[in-house]
Amino acid sequence: MKANELREKTPDQLRDELSNLKKESFNLRFQQATGQMENTSGIRAARRNAAKVKTILNEKAAAAASEA
Template sequence: MKASEIRAKTPDQLDDDLAALKKEQFNLRFQKATGQLEKTARVKQVRKDIARIKTIAAQQAAKKA
């Protein structure tokens, strides 16, 4: 997910995306622990997407305040 795509979303959409990514991150960690993880690069990608969403959400909140 690109930063420009994230900036175009509303705060509610960002919250929904963040929840979905955290759920996916949990599932990936569970798969890794049980030895069923196939796409190991996805763990890193999800982690970076979560950080990207949190950063942009904080920037948008700072602009409003």
């Protein structure tokens, strides 16, 4: 997931994306706990993607606040 792609989305779309990433992260942690996980790098990727989405949301909120 590229930051440029995220910057093109609306805040509502970003919130939906963040929700999906949190669900994915939960499912990956659950798989790891039960020993079903094959690719452990998925947890790290999901966390990083969620952090990217949060960063872009904060940038958009700060831009909106400075305009007002």
